Amino acid sequence: MKLDTFFNPKSVAVLGVSRNPNKVGHVIFRNIVDAKWKGMLYPVNPNAEIVLNFSCFKSVLEIRQPVDLAVIAVPANFVLKAVDECGRKGIKHVVMITSGFQEVGNLALQNKLLALLKKYNIAVVGPNCLGVFDAYSKIDTLFLPRYRLSRPHPGGISFVCQSGAVGSAILDLATTEHYGFSKFISYGNALNVDEADYIEYLGKDPATRVICLYVEGVKDGPKFLRVCKEVSRAKPIIALKAGVSAAGAKATMSHTGALAGAAEIYDGVFKQANIIRAHSLEEMFNYARALEKGILPKGPNVAVITNGGGYGILSTDAVIMNGLQMAAFSPDAEKAIAAVLPPIVKVHNPLDLAGDATTERYRVALEAVLADKNVDMLLVIVLYQTPLITTDIVDIIIELNDLKKKPICVVSTGGEFTEVLKKSLEQNGVPCYTFPEQAVGALRQLYTYNAKNHRR
Amino acid sequence: MKLDTFFNPKSVAVLGVSRNPNKVGHVIFRNIVDAKWKGMLYPVNPNAEIVLNFSCFKSVLEIRQPVDLAVIAVPANFVLKAVDECGRKGIKHVVMITSGFQEVGNLALQNKLLALLKKYNIAVVGPNCLGVFDAYSKIDTLFLPRYRLSRPHPGGISFVCQSGAVGSAILDLATTEHYGFSKFISYGNALNVDEADYIEYLGKDPATRVICLYVEGVKDGPKFLRVCKEVSRAKPIIALKAGVSAAGAKATMSHTGALAGAAEIYDGVFKQANIIRAHSLEEMFNYARALEKGILPKGPNVAVITNGGGYGILSTDAVIMNGLQMAAFSPDAEKAIAAVLPPIVKVHNPLDLAGDATTERYRVALEAVLADKNVDMLLVIVLYQTPLITTDIVDIIIELNDLKKKPICVVSTGGEFTEVLKKSLEQNGVPCYTFPEQAVGALRQLYTYNAKNHRR
Numbered sequence: 051m052k053l054d055t056f057f058n059p060k061s062v063a064v065l066g067v068s069r070n071p072n073k074v075g076h077v078i079f080r081n082i083v084d085a086k087w088k089g090m091l092y093p094v095n096p097n098a099e100i101v102l103n104f105s106c107f108k109s110v111l112e113i114r115q116p117v118d119l120a121v122i123a124v125p126a127n128f129v130l131k132a133v134d135e136c137g138r139k140g141i142k143h144v145v146m147i148t149s150g151f152q153e154v155g156n157l158a159l160q161n162k163l164l165a166l167l168k169k170y171n172i173a174v175v176g177p178n179c180l181g182v183f184d185a186y187s188k189i190d191t192l193f194l195p196r197y198r199l200s201r202p203h204p205g206g207i208s209f210v211c212q213s214g215a216v217g218s219a220i221l222d223l224a225t226t227e228h229y230g231f232s233k234f235i236s237y238g239n240a241l242n243v244d245e246a247d248y249i250e251y252l253g254k255d256p257a258t259r260v261i262c263l264y265v266e267g268v269k270d271g272p273k274f275l276r277v278c279k280e281v282s283r284a285k286p287i288i289a290l291k292a293g294v295s296a297a298g299a300k301a302t303m304s305h306t307g308a309l310a311g312a313a314e315i316y317d318g319v320f321k322q323a324n325i326i327r328a329h330s331l332e333e334m335f336n337y338a339r340a341l342e343k344g345i346l347p348k349g350p351n352v353a354v355i356t357n358g359g360g361y362g363i364l365s366t367d368a369v370i371m372n373g374l375q376m377a378a379f380s381p382d383a384e385k386a387i388a389a390v391l392p393p394i395v396k397v398h399n400p401l402d403l404a405g406d407a408t409t410e411r412y413r414v415a416l417e418a419v420l421a422d423k424n425v426d427m428l429l430v431i432v433l434y435q436t437p438l439i440t441t442d443i444v445d446i447i448i449e450l451n452d453l454k455k456k457p458i459c460v461v462s463t464g465g466e467f468t469e470v471l472k473k474s475l476e477q478n479g480v481p482c483y484t485f486p487e488q489a490v491g492a493l494r495q496l497y498t499y500n501a502k503n504h505r506r
Numbered sequence: 507m508k509l510d511t512f513f514n515p516k517s518v519a520v521l522g523v524s525r526n527p528n529k530v531g532h533v534i535f536r537n538i539v540d541a542k543w544k545g546m547l548y549p550v551n552p553n554a555e556i557v558l559n560f561s562c563f564k565s566v567l568e569i570r571q572p573v574d575l576a577v578i579a580v581p582a583n584f585v586l587k588a589v590d591e592c593g594r595k596g597i598k599h600v601v602m603i604t605s606g607f608q609e610v611g612n613l614a615l616q617n618k619l620l621a622l623l624k625k626y627n628i629a630v631v632g633p634n635c636l637g638v639f640d641a642y643s644k645i646d647t648l649f650l651p652r653y654r655l656s657r658p659h660p661g662g663i664s665f666v667c668q669s670g671a672v673g674s675a676i677l678d679l680a681t682t683e684h685y686g687f688s689k690f691i692s693y694g695n696a697l698n699v700d701e702a703d704y705i706e707y708l709g710k711d712p713a714t715r716v717i718c719l720y721v722e723g724v725k726d727g728p729k730f731l732r733v734c735k736e737v738s739r740a741k742p743i744i745a746l747k748a749g750v751s752a753a754g755a756k757a758t759m760s761h762t763g764a765l766a767g768a769a770e771i772y773d774g775v776f777k778q779a780n781i782i783r784a785h786s787l788e789e790m791f792n793y794a795r796a797l798e799k800g801i802l803p804k805g806p807n808v809a810v811i812t813n814g815g816g817y818g819i820l821s822t823d824a825v826i827m828n829g830l831q832m833a834a835f836s837p838d839a840e841k842a843i844a845a846v847l848p849p850i851v852k853v854h855n856p857l858d859l860a861g862d863a864t865t866e867r868y869r870v871a872l873e874a875v876l877a878d879k880n881v882d883m884l885l886v887i888v889l890y891q892t893p894l895i896t897t898d899i900v901d902i903i904i905e906l907n908d909l910k911k912k913p914i915c916v917v918s919t920g921g922e923f924t925e926v927l928k929k930s931l932e933q934n935g936v937p938c939y940t941f942p943e944q945a946v947g948a949l950r951q952l953y954t955y956n957a958k959n960h961r962r
Binding site for chain 2: 072154155194195197198199200212213214215216218219220222223225226264266290292293294295296297298301302329330331332356357358359360361362363364366367368369370371376394398400405433434435436437462463464465466467468469484485486487488
């Protein structure tokens with residue numbers, strides 16, 4: 051099973067391309083055209099002649115060139131015929147958007163489909179899913195219009211997601227917040243490719259630096275454990291298990307039909323597999339953005355640099371509550387910092403550069419703590435409300451972050467002016483947060499991931 | 507001590523109005539002018555003739571009309587002279603922006619100032635603070651330019667804040683996120699008016715519906731307890747105590763000089779005073795926006811309505827983990843909802859209106875659960891990525907929320923399209939959140955605040 055074809059096909063046929071712009075097949079086809087994906091694209095519809103200036107094929111069997119991937123968006127009652135034709139055409143990879151199988155109680159149809167896939171040795175994403183999105187290759191089977199669901203720019207986060215709605219909401223958020231993505235997979239009923247297979251594939255995908263997983267129930271527990279144990283040595287896996295309460299578990303039954311299983315079992319499996327557990331989608335992507343950067347701290351010592359005293363205190367509380375430590379600055383660092391501060395200010399950690407802090411004051415402080423062997427990671431608070439913070443502080447932080455010496459997380463709270471600068475940092479590889487507790491939570495994950503991997 | 511004069515003065519003198527647009531006194535004066543505050547405004551500067559087309563006075567003693575409030579932004583060594591002149595002029599209210607007192611070790615100057623204020627019976631906000639902002643009267647002593655620190659629109663949240671940086675960052679965020687504010691007070695060294703006095707005043711302020719407090723250390727414990735106990739009967743108080751860890755407490759010493767005191771003592775005082783404890787600024791304003799609306803639930807039963815199954819499960823988990831309950835819908839509600847759902851869908855809570863949910867389907871479901879006596883509060887998830895959700899869903903939710911029958915919190919995750927609709931809801935009185943856990947946390951506070959107040 052070569053899963054890479056799902057993300058990097060050379061040729062794609064879309065089955066069920068409608069001329070009606072509101073139909074799923076039309077939206078998928080249009081999205082692939084608009085995304086400027088590079089490859090041969092074949093619309094298939096027995097009843098249409100031309101769609102979006104593409105000449106339609108009545109069947110995949112009519113296409114004379116080889117086809118790597120078929121995206122199937124026909125109604126459920128046409129699925130078996132479509133798959134049979136794909137099989138005869140020699141297509142080995144199908145993304146099946148179509149729903150109407152086990153999730154609505156139609157197990158008979160699902161079993162027939164499964165047998166047919168086996169006969170032709172076809173690997174399927176889905177059915178009953180959004181399919182795949184690759185920010186690099188631009189392959190995109192998400193049947194939601196781009197003005198509703200924007201697509202994130204290329205980066206190192208990959209997201210394996212059992213819920214289509216969760217996935218699309220997060221992709222949309224990620225675009226606005228400038229999180230970089232590699233691959234997204236909404237895998238629906240996971241007929242013959244399951245979450246463990248995707249994780250195994252992403253483990254070897256060079257563009258993926260961190261793997262996120264939203265799961266209601268895993269298909270095959272032992273396989274999942276085995277794969278994750280292996281993959282988590284190479285890159286972090288963050289998982290959010292939905293349905294941990296009894297009432298939530300009951301709700302998963304009617305959603306994806308997943309047998310949620312006891313929360314304690316998942317807890318144990320996650321621990322054994324060295325999976326980082328997120329308790330919310332917010333936590334998951336707060337962690338992922340820090341882990342994506344691949345810069346890990348040598349120890350638990352945090353330097354907090356701020357231009358607002360209150361934020362320094364809140365950050366210190368968060369550092370302690372997360373089991374990390376406040377670094378004790380070395381004499382060299384203290385001396386360098388003292389030189390740019392008013393004489394009455396005492397240098398300590400949290401380092402309050404004060405309300406009249408300039409960009410230059412930040413630069414000196416950042417360089418000093420980056421060079422200080424007592425400091426393992428940096429929490430930098432930049433409140434842009436004061437006019438002496440010039441906007442080039444963004445360039446300075448990016449430049450120092452690019453040295454990849456120590457992890458740097460930035461916290462900024464504010465309105466539109468702040469958001470512009472925050473997103474500029476995020477887009478350039480510096481994870482940014484609105485509140486100190488979010489950033490410190492991410493720093494904790496960097497520390498524990500590194501500590502666990504060194505122990506093994 | 508009539509604190510209302512700080513927020514609703516008829517006449518204001520600004521002492522230390524510079525012609526230099528980068529100076530604090532200039533920015534304050536310009537901000538008051540720009541805000542279109544209605545009242546008599548007098549710039550005072552012995553060395554300037556005209557500032558921003560206003561004729562300057564050499565001293566407050568030169569002003570012939572009475573002056574309600576003096577805003578003092580002169581350097582520390584001119585403060586005593588300025589206050590003395592204010593006293594002789596009969597001014598009883600001063601906002602003192604100037605710093606350089608106890609916070610930098612100059613206790614002698616602070617004591618002289620205190621004695622002078624006592625002599626003339628002057629109440630002071632500050633010194634060493636940002637002062638006040640009133641979204642209704644538009645009085646505004648914040649010395650930060652509006653393009654850096656935007657000002658929120660009128661609403662029911664008031665914020666008493668020991669840290670100027672925390673306050674300005676939150677005001678700026680609140681503006682972009684469309685939170686409604688009443689009054690903001692950055693009180694700095696709290697020389698003769700402390701946080702308890704402000705809370706007592708806000709307790710009687712009709713525009714304030716919820717009081718938020720960021721505090722490093724309270725000035726007078728017994729007074730604070732007595733006042734908050736009383737005020738919290740009338741309206742909720744939410745407090746964030748900074749410096750709860752030993753390292754954080756040490757940091758408060760060098761920030762505001764506050765004796766932070768043991769976290770356990772604060773915990774006890776907050777409990778006795780029925781203060782809602784927030785553990786981060788994020789939590790504080792998530793709670794405040796729900797409590798501001800003044801609609802309290804009769805019981806712990808939550809109805810979850812969603813167009814994404816995964817979000818329904820995550821919400822259910824959050825409801826249970828927050829000690830709330832999933833409502834069991836009444837037969838009437840079930841019947842009404844079933845009528846607009848496909849026959850195969852079973853009506854239960856969480857109510858998954860499915861990916862093809864229309865706005866009309868939402869309307870029917872919302873009306874049914876609002877009428878259902880088994881439901882105490884609503885968590886409505888609206889994911890705007892699917893095209894069948896038309897934008898008029900915003901109007902429908904606002905209309906139903908305006909009936910004030912039951913608390914409604916809305917969750918939407920997404921990009922720019924989502925944010926526009928989310929902010930429209932927020933601005934029209936519906937608290938909106940990005941993630942289910944945030945909304946459920948707020949619902950829990952609504953429930954416990956109501957339950958505690960009924961018990962007394």
